[in-house]
Amino acid sequence: MKRFDLTFKGDILPDHEPDQVRHGFAELFRIRDPLVLDELFSGDAFVLRSNLDRKAAADYYRRITDLGGVAQLVPSDRPAANSTSSAPEIFTRVSTPDPAALHFPRRGEIISVPSRREPPPEPIAKAHDPESEPEPEALLETVTDQLASEPPKEQVLARLRSLRHDAEAALASRVEQLQQMQDEIKSETSAALEQIKLQREEVLLASQDEFSRLQALEAQSREKLEQGMAALGEEEQAQQRQLEQQTKHADDEARSRIAASQSAAEQLHLDRDSCQREAENNIAQLEAQIAAVREQVLRDVAEFDQLIAAAEQARDQEAKALETRLESVQQDYDQALGHLQARRQEHEQQLESELEEIRTLREQTEHDREDKLTELWEREERAQHDAQERLRQLEETRKRQLEALEQRLARLKLEEEKLTSQP
Numbered sequence: 001m002k003r004f005d006l007t008f009k010g011d012i013l014p015d016h017e018p019d020q021v022r023h024g025f026a027e028l029f030r031i032r033d034p035l036v037l038d039e040l041f042s043g044d045a046f047v048l049r050s051n052l053d054r055k056a057a058a059d060y061y062r063r064i065t066d067l068g069g070v071a072q073l074v075p076s077d078r079p080a081a082n083s084t085s086s087a088p089e090i091f092t093r094v095s096t097p098d099p100a101a102l103h104f105p106r107r108g109e110i111i112s113v114p115s116r117r118e119p120p121p122e123p124i125a126k127a128h129d130p131e132s133e134p135e136p137e138a139l140l141e142t143v144t145d146q147l148a149s150e151p152p153k154e155q156v157l158a159r160l161r162s163l164r165h166d167a168e169a170a171l172a173s174r175v176e177q178l179q180q181m182q183d184e185i186k187s188e189t190s191a192a193l194e195q196i197k198l199q200r201e202e203v204l205l206a207s208q209d210e211f212s213r214l215q216a217l218e219a220q221s222r223e224k225l226e227q228g229m230a231a232l233g234e235e236e237q238a239q240q241r242q243l244e245q246q247t248k249h250a251d252d253e254a255r256s257r258i259a260a261s262q263s264a265a266e267q268l269h270l271d272r273d274s275c276q277r278e279a280e281n282n283i284a285q286l287e288a289q290i291a292a293v294r295e296q297v298l299r300d301v302a303e304f305d306q307l308i309a310a311a312e313q314a315r316d317q318e319a320k321a322l323e324t325r326l327e328s329v330q331q332d333y334d335q336a337l338g339h340l341q342a343r344r345q346e347h348e349q350q351l352e353s354e355l356e357e358i359r360t361l362r363e364q365t366e367h368d369r370e371d372k373l374t375e376l377w378e379r380e381e382r383a384q385h386d387a388q389e390r391l392r393q394l395e396e397t398r399k400r401q402l403e404a405l406e407q408r409l410a411r412l413k414l415e416e417e418k419l420t421s422q423p
Contacts, residue, residue, distance in 0.1 A: 003076040004057040006049040008069060010041040011388055014186065016068030024067035051076050058377060072385055160416045164409060171405040178398040182391060189387035196380045203372045210365045218358050225351045229344065236340050243333045247326065254322040261315040265308055272304050 012021050022037050029048065031037055040046060048071070049060055057073050064071040279297050286293055 003051050003053060004073045005047050005076045006052060006057060006060050006064075007045055007072045007074060008040065008048050008064070009045045009072075009388075009392075010043045011070035013065070013068045013070060021068040025064075025069065028063060028067065054374070061381070070384065070388055072388075073381055157416060157419055160412055160419070164412050164416075167405060167409055167412070171402070174401055174405075175398065178394055181394055185387055185390055185394070189383065192383045192387075193380060196376055196383065200373060200376050203369060203376065206369075211362065214358055214362050214365070218355065221351060221354050221358070225347060228347050232340055232344055232347075236337070239333070239336050243329060246329055250322055250325055250329070254319065257318050258315055261311050261318075265311050268304055268308055268311075272301065275300060
């Protein structure tokens with residue numbers, strides 16, 4: 001995992017009071033010694049925290065920016081520690097030796113201060129280049145030539161005053177140009193930071209829209225599941241009503257057949273009784289035919305008994321057939337119910353898979369949003385670092401030119417005093 005070092009050079013953001021920034025740093029890093037604070041804001045680079053992970057580095061960077069300081073995050077070359085420690089670290093100074101050597105001029109010698117061996121800062125915008133103006137060294141060389149030719153004293157004094165006035169004007173112009181360049185860099189840096197903030201807000205809004213879309217998709221899936229379950233419930237109720245109607249119809253048909261069989265048997269019983277009564281009424285008249293009639297009656301009774309037995313057997317067979325049909329209908333109902341339950345389980349499994357896909361898509365969206373925010377944060381850090389580096393280079397250039405011009409003005413004053421003191 002990538003680690004970072006938190007560095008600070010004492011720079012303060014615009015529109016922030018230095019005292020408030022110092023007080024915020026003292027509270028954040030628990031600094032009680034004013035000398036340590038003075039050293040921290042002296043302009044040298046210090047490592048405030050080292051070997052931080054990405055989350056801790058971003059948290060420190062945000063808190064320092066809120067306080068008004070300008071911190072920098074650089075990749076750490078130390079290996080990642082096994083455990084994090086909350087103990088405060090010792091501030092480490094990042095030393096940068098000055099390659100410019102000191103040179104003391106001899107009396108009457110005109111010299112120029114050598115510049116630092118640093119790459120020139122890249123121009124941020126098409127602004128007026130102060131290097132295109134004539135250097136005051138050319139004016140000083142002219143003074144040297146005039147002194148060598150020994151012109152009159154009044155002309156030399158007038159020339160020195162003119163050169164001093166020109167040098168002061170050039171110095172003021174150079175300072176004004178450097179100030180304009182600093183203002184342009186600050187404005188462009190502010191615009192770049194504002195653009196990065198807008199992009200960050202757009203990413204956050206896009207992620208929120210994606211999250212809302214996923215929630216809507218989840219709601220739609222749940223609604224579809226509820227509709228499917230409702231449809232399955234209605235279908236199950238319809239099949240149950242149909243099975244109840246079929247069962248009722250079969251029961252009614254069986255009852256009607258049983259009633260018809262019972263009525264037929266009763267009719268047979270009535271017929272037998274009628275025949276028996278009729279035979280008894282005719283016994284007296286048919287005594288001669290008693291044997292034949294009795295045999296006929298017995299045969300008729302036997303036939304009636306067979307018919308009754310056949311009717312009862314048919315009734316039992318129809319009852320068994322109805323029971324078999326009811327069992328078949330119940331089996332069909334059980335099979336349909338099992339099929340509906342299987343379809344319900346299938347729908348539930350499909351919903352679970354869709355919900356899992358939605359959760360995976362949500363996690364992927366969160367991961368993409370975090371990567372995008374990390375990229376924007378790194379771009380913002382690079383922009384601030386480049387802007388601070390350019391401001392520092394311009395400030396150093398301005399200081400060197402101010403020192404050089406002040407030294408030249410001092411030498412001009414000395415030459416003027418020397419010429420004035422001569423008889």
